[in-house]
Amino acid sequence: MNNSERIDVLQRGEKPDKVPFFPLGGNGFALVSNNYPIVTVYNDFETTLQCYRETAVAYDWLYTPYLAYASMGAWEMGGEIRLPDGEFSQAPSIARHPVNSPEEALSLGLPETVLTGMVPRQVEFYKKVLAEPDDIKAWKVICQIEGVFTFASNMAGGSMFFKWLIRRPDAAHHLLGLAVDFMERLARHLKGLFGTERVLLFSGEPATSNALISPKMFAEFALPHTRELHRRLLDMGYRSIFKHICGEQNLNLEHWGTVPLGSPGFASFGHEVDLERAAAIFPGDILVGNLNPSLIQSGSADEVYRAAEKIIEQGKRLPTGFVFAPGCSLPPQSPPENILAMQRALDDFGWY
Amino acid sequence: MTKKKEIFSRLSEAVLKFEEDDVRAAATEVLDNNIDPTEAILSGLSDGMNRAGELFRLQEYFVPEILLCADAMEEGLKILRPHIQRNAERGEKGTVILGTVEGDIHAIGKNLVKLMLDAGGFKVHDLGESVPLSRFVEEQGRLGADIVAMSALMTTTMMAMKKAVPMLRECDPGVSIMVGGAPLTREIAEKFGADGYASDAVGAVAEAERLMDLRQV
Numbered sequence: 002m003n004n005s006e007r008i009d010v011l012q013r014g015e016k017p018d019k020v021p022f023f024p025l026g027g028n029g030f031a032l033v034s035n036n037y038p039i040v041t042v043y044n045d046f047e048t049t050l051q052c053y054r055e056t057a058v059a060y061d062w063l064y065t066p067y068l069a070y071a072s073m074g075a076w077e078m079g080g081e082i083r084l085p086d087g088e089f090s091q092a093p094s095i096a097r098h099p100v101n102s103p104e105e106a107l108s109l110g111l112p113e114t115v116l117t118g119m120v121p122r123q124v125e126f127y128k129k130v131l132a133e134p135d136d137i138k139a140w141k142v143i144c145q146i147e148g149v150f151t152f153a154s155n156m157a158g159g160s161m162f163f164k165w166l167i168r169r170p171d172a173a174h175h176l177l178g179l180a181v182d183f184m185e186r187l188a189r190h191l192k193g194l195f196g197t198e199r200v201l202l203f204s205g206e207p208a209t210s211n212a213l214i215s216p217k218m219f220a221e222f223a224l225p226h227t228r229e230l231h232r233r234l235l236d237m238g239y240r241s242i243f244k245h246i247c248g249e250q251n252l253n254l255e256h257w258g259t260v261p262l263g264s265p266g267f268a269s270f271g272h273e274v275d276l277e278r279a280a281a282i283f284p285g286d287i288l289v290g291n292l293n294p295s296l297i298q299s300g301s302a303d304e305v306y307r308a309a310e311k312i313i314e315q316g317k318r319l320p321t322g323f324v325f326a327p328g329c330s331l332p333p334q335s336p337p338e339n340i341l342a343m344q345r346a347l348d349d350f351g352w353y
Numbered sequence: 354m355t356k357k358k359e360i361f362s363r364l365s366e367a368v369l370k371f372e373e374d375d376v377r378a379a380a381t382e383v384l385d386n387n388i389d390p391t392e393a394i395l396s397g398l399s400d401g402m403n404r405a406g407e408l409f410r411l412q413e414y415f416v417p418e419i420l421l422c423a424d425a426m427e428e429g430l431k432i433l434r435p436h437i438q439r440n441a442e443r444g445e446k447g448t449v450i451l452g453t454v455e456g457d458i459h460a461i462g463k464n465l466v467k468l469m470l471d472a473g474g475f476k477v478h479d480l481g482e483s484v485p486l487s488r489f490v491e492e493q494g495r496l497g498a499d500i501v502a503m504s505a506l507m508t509t510t511m512m513a514m515k516k517a518v519p520m521l522r523e524c525d526p527g528v529s530i531m532v533g534g535a536p537l538t539r540e541i542a543e544k545f546g547a548d549g550y551a552s553d554a555v556g557a558v559a560e561a562e563r564l565m566d567l568r569q570v
Contacts, residue, residue: 029509089455089456089509089513090510091509091510094458094483095458159460164417164420166417212553213461214416248535252412294536298508298512330508332509333509
């Protein structure tokens with residue numbers, strides 16, 4: 002079986018011959034290891050895809066190119082971002098938020114078109130992915146539909162948005178409603194371009210981390226809007242949503258378990274979450290995870306190998322399907338020997 | 354309870370419950386009753402912030418509550434600060450240069466550390482976000498702080514800390530360096546050559562105090 006076939010088998014609810022590896026955010030490593038700057042991800046898609054393809058072959062990764070970013074919401078709704086530059090930047094950052102007060106938030110409406118902010122570049126990238134040979138891809142194309150709480154918090158800036166959860170819940174809910182409507186419109190636009198068959202919707206949600214908000218706030222603000230969006234996406238005909246439940250979200254996990262992800266969906270976790278507990282909460286989904294990215298970047302090859310072994314062995318025993326992956330974006334500056342150590346662990350322990 | 358203690362208690366409680374009107378009223382009473390504003394800050398406002406920090410540690414408060422407590426504390430400081438005599442500022446435990454490292458614009462965690470260090474009696478020089486490594490070094494050369502504290506939220510930007518540590522040591526071999534942020538662990542901090550590590554803002558105060566104790570030895 003190749004990696005694409007393994008995903009097909011998992012989606013049928015069966016076990017493949019071997020655990021596949023999903024390189025979450027792997028385009029950064031693919032570029033940096035080929036001596037290109039990170040910003041290439043956002044402005045040179047030919048180079049990005051070429052590096053990604055070669056890297057995926059070299060390390061036996063799933064070939065899953067996508068263009069997603071966690072600052073989504075600011076630029077798209079009228080603010081500004083800054084593309085990564087310099088030695089240490091990893092991702093775009095927000096230079097100006099579109100709203101600065103509850104009143105501005107409440108008067109904000111949807112932009113005239115979803116082709117705004119990063120979206121036109123993303124669509125261009127998706128079209129290039131679509132033109133790639135189909136047999137090497139696990140999905141025809143992977144498109145970003147960002148988590149609504151993160152998207153909404155990016156409109157106002159985290160500090161202000163978090164205060165509104167207590168002081169101005171009306172403004173917070175308004176932005177969350179806009180996020181749902183924007184994402185639905187974007188998903189409809191993408192459906193018009195690519196259809197829904199073998200299209201995976203990728204969605205991250207770092208801003209709901211319990212390092213930031215309580216499970217009660219999650220239940221009151223993030224949960225109803227997320228469930229509403231996912232219901233609309235699945236009603237549209239999309240089969241699977243890949244949800245990266247980013248960071249420390251143990252206190253939110255039961256709530257997340259009530260969010261429909263598709264049939265099956267993909268539930269991806271940070272290293273903070275125990276996969277056995279997650280499997281009990283997401284019995285119908287494929288679990289993705291969750292090797293600590295800091296270890297991949299800063300640990301020794303032996304440490305990475307041993308930690309990967311533990312997760313792969315645990316993942317294989319889960320009653321759900323399992324895809325091995327970093328617990329968040331693969332650090333672009335990871336030592337290649339540590340990437341190799343993960344693959345060595347998969348070769349040694351990943352076979353069913 | 355004396356009038357003074359009663360006002361301090363109200364200041365503390367109002368910060369804890371992020372009641373800005375109550376903070377302003379109690380702070381005004383501090384001045385009306387000729388109570389030492391420095392003592393009111395320490396035993397009232399900072400006490401409330403420290404109690405909030407404890408609730409944060411216990412996962413009863415999260416970032417939104419802490420941010421609102423900080424706003425309430427700031428309301429009190431606006432009233433009391435102008436009445437603190439020069440050279441009679443709060444007894445400081447130490448001086449800290451603080452910033453999020455180059456390439457990283459995340460502010461919330463760093464700002465919480467600033468708040469808690471400030472409430473904990475440290476004098477904090479906040480350099481802001483995405484601070485060039487050379488700026489940390491320049492500021493340390495200029496201020497000679499006891500501690501340089503660096504924050505990062507991403508695995509990529511945390512590598513800036515590894516580069517910054519020897520630069521800071523070359524500038525000032527005696528400086529204590531602490532690091533924190535989501536991707537870090539104590540083990541990684543040690544690998545980078547840092548003296549201290551904290552996983553959150555409350556822990557940062559205890560860690561800064563530990564580093565200050567070591568500096569006394």
